[in-house]
Amino acid sequence: MREYILRRLLVLPLIMLGVSFLTFLMFRLIPGDVVDINCGFQCDEETRAAIREQYGLNKPLLTQYWDWLAGIPAGDLGSSFRGHLPVTTELERRMPITIQLMIMTMALSAGLGIPLGMLSAVRQGSVWDGVARFTSILWLSVPAFYSGTLIIVFGALWLNWTPPQFESGYVSPLDDPITNMQEFLLPALILAFGSAGVIIRVTRSSMLEVMRNDYIRTAWSKGLRERSVIWRHALKNALIPVVTLLGLEAGGLLGGAVIIESIFGLNGVGVYTVQSVISRELLVVQALALIFAVIYVLINLVVDILYAWLDPRIRYA
């Protein structure tokens, strides 16, 4: 197992390299580049040349790539073209927000989805099953940006309440945990609904399959209590596809919670990514792509390790 983890970690630099080069190429191949966006029609050829000189955009591609790559071990991931905001500072500011949102969303979606899915499977065909199935479809169908908007709008109109971050900005959980919860609970919940909907379905079908197995029947016939059979024997195996799902969710949440971040006024990595993509901040997007790839690989590794823990039959060479 240890060798397996080491081997996976060794591939990491290669993947990082590949992704960074791919993004590098992709954004440099666009006809309209940062200079056009910064200038519009106002700059003449001289100013444009000066800007290109300043950012090194006229050096050969490989030189640009190498310059950027060389700065990484020193912790310099580049800066934005507009305003020279270093990527590392922005990330320091924004990462805690997105990470907290991610963790809370995953916890809530697992906490909502798994029990409901289990209930649905164990009481198959009953009212609870129908309710859980309908809830899951409702949750996964209504887009997060709509339910988020509804909650904010009607919260303001009917209850006269706005999320605190619109007035006081982000508050760290170490400073003021209560306000922090007020800021994060609602967006995490809205995001969690969508994933929980899917988790309910997958848990349900997975549980149903596992419960049909012989070893479960053996457990019943041994006279074990329902709680023991379901929780100790069935659930662990049923959770494997759910773990995959949670891994995918984590990857998607990193940059994909953009819309919720922008609706709820949270300045996380998501909005940062989108703004950078739209304004063609090449260096920023490159750095972010790198970070995403690293986190993605790490998440996959964690998921694989969890598989081995959940099902002892899985062993890696």
Place this chain on the structure above:
Amino acid sequence: MAQEIVAPIVLEEEARAPRPNRLRRALSLARQHPLGAFGLVCVLMLFGAGIFANVVAPYDPLASSYVDNEVGSLVESVSADDTTMIIANPETGIGSVIHIDQEQVRVDFILTESGAEMEVEVIRGANDTIPADHEAGAVFVQPGAVNKLASPSLEHPFGTDRAGRDVLSRTIWGARISLMIGLVSIAVGISFGSLFGIVSGYIGGFVDSSIQRGVDMLLAFPALVLLLAIITVVGDDSSAVRKFLSSSTPVPDGTFWGIPNFLDIFVVSLAIGLAVAVGTARIIRGAVLSLKENVYIEAARSIGASPSRIMRSHIMPNVLALIVILASIFLPVAILAEAAISFLGVGVPEPTPSWGADLSDKNREDALQGYWWPAFFAGFALSLVVLGFNLLGDAFRDISDPRLRGGGSGPPGAGRGGSGI
């Protein structure tokens, strides 16, 4: 004698044999799966609204509606010569022409403003109207004012937005936009994706590995970010793709089927189609990998069939069912993707009615002020459509595979409104 009795009985039985009545079968199916029937209704509404938008929508979704706005009332009577008037609850400013009875006056100067009253200096008889005496209480009207943010009424069942556009019409036309973008993107995406998937899966080897590595790297990005990157590359005004489309293809540049800026919309569809193609290629490739092992493929190869013939005549027909399923799953996904990027402002261009765009910042600000209807109905339509597809897909799975009635497994949901998108 026995034969005489048997014959009529047999004939009677034949006459009473149940003739399959399609309508009755459909109705009983609907009764067994009420949620699926509801889903079908929603999907049909989408198609109906989309196809018949120009017939069903009461107003032009891009046109502001105008209304005569009451801008105040006279506090004291004035005679035909008076150039000073005192207006109660005035909603007017210097330079505007307001109507009072048959006369039009132009507000020239504001003398005093106190509380709910404003004393103004006016120019009488503007636009060749005749100055007259007016009684206290006479109402000032500003005709042709933009009817913005009117609350839902009989005239505008869903109200109007901040530009005075009828929200019901915008919602109905939004269906057409979503439908068009959805259908074009899955048509493009699924065809190219299947092509790549079949070739990659069948040929295997180096071609397959390199394509799959490329796909893996693309998929290392969160989906929405990838889509945005594609849009900014492809949708830019000076992009090569756009130039190619406008000059060398019959794709119309202006208005097509009532949709303005059709080229931009087409480009958005292409971008989404690219993302769909990536997902499709992955899935189809997996299916082809297992199809490849069938004996009839080996047989075909051994009698000398070329790879292209095998792919065309043997592999393709067998993945056709999968392709159809993928199309039905990706359609709501494409519609949601378009809503998401329009929400962020980079999807369809400004005045085009799109459900995502109608949920974005400005309408949300208005909603926070109390004008909830522009944002609400757009999002409601979107949710209803996605819900409909999901319910329908579920019902199909239940009907076609009774084993799964206990499972509900398979691809998780037709469209995801959850995290990420």
